[in-house]
Amino acid sequence: MRTDNRNIKSTIISIYFLLVVAAILLTTVFKSFRIFEGSSLYVIIGLALAVVAVHFVARYFEYDSDGSKLVITNSGLILTDYLNYREEKVEIDKHNLVGFKIRKLLVYKILIVTIKNSEGKLSKKRFNITLLKRKKLRYVKQSLRKIIKENK
Structure with a gap:
């Protein structure tokens, strides 16, 4: 089974664009009208934090279980x-x-996959699945359960 969240890219680019436009617009509005003297810095910091949050959440995820x-x-x-x-x-x-295992945090979802290496030791790999749609996440879970069931 193959799945990904390729279609979310245009949405994320639009969000980045809107945040940058909002930062420029709010900076000029605060300076020209002298509204909230000194608080324009807080608005810019808030928008910068929003851009950083979107940057860490916005990840492309691809899953392919076809083949061996x-x-x-x-x-x-x-x-x-x-x-x-x-x-x-x-x-x-x-x-x-x-x-x-799938961990759901406040606005962040993580897929943790436990793998056995050639020496028999276990290692865990983490993947960001925040922007994966619920239906596709269900398919990934179903596929992983099927693989684990076949391994037992």
Whole structure:
């Protein structure tokens, strides 16, 4: 089974654009009308924190369980065509998959995959699945459960 959240990229780019436009607009409005003297810095800091939050949440997720290997990829959405600095890719044999867990934090979801290496030691890999739709997340869970069931 293959799935990803490719269609969310245009939404994230629009959110970045709106945050930058809002920062420029609010800065000029506060300076020209002298509304809230000295608080324009707080607005800019708030918008900068919003951009940072969107940056950490916005990750591309791809899951592929076709064939004998399980391939899970996480990478950034912005500038990935030019600079692929946030990519995490795991390619494992299906029989090495031991378990998985999905943690749901306030606005952040993580897929934790437990893998057995060639020496028999267990390692955990984490993937950001925040922007994966509920239906696709259900398919990923179903596929992982099926692989683990076949391994037992």
